[in-house]
Amino acid sequence: AQKITQTQPGMFVQEKEAVTLDCTYDTSDQSYGLFWYKQPSSGEMIFLIYQGSYDEQNATEGRYSLNFQKARKSANLVISASQLGDSAMYFCAMREEGAQKLVFGQGTRLTINP
């Protein structure tokens, strides 16, 4: 069974600082994908970044990067130069190759202070 854990219920960061959101996962599969989504107060789920288990390089998408440590089973999201608009809920998720479904962690509420 797959499991995703986000241990930070809330994070408060000053604008322009970098922030790391933690995510650990548990799976017995060798092939899987890790995702991060942003959910603002409007409720929509915004895809941020994807990391495949066989990808050798850490994924990057603009100000977002994923610190993938396979041996530790962690997939932390790093947001550089945070902006006020980054305030939202952030969800880590995993999808095993043999499974169709995407399973989410508990989420972290990020608040960017001016």
Add this chain to the structure above:
Amino acid sequence: GAVVSQHPSRVICKSGTSVKIECRSLDFQATTMFWYRQFPKKSLMLMATSNEGSKATYEQGVEKDKFLINHASLTLSTLTVTSAHPEDSSFYICSADPGTGRGKGSKKLFFGSGTQLSVL
């Protein structure tokens, strides 16, 4: 980018009535669609997985007779909350998988904007 349209965005209904929520992939064909439920300040809980032309696969604890899912075409899936009660009040959100064309899921799922259901 790919767009998934979910309608309605908000619905208020009386207890005992049924509510239908639509999820459409606008610019791609979705081999698989998913329905999630989210309580305030909580994570998304998968309710069911639907594949076009076949019966939905429900997660453990989800009543399939209460939450009817129909995936009639590659661009449309519907969730009907039958005989809704106040405890069914929640945020429901769908996602669509365009697939890879090789029988596998794609790297990215696209989400609708969600439906806030309030049952009085």
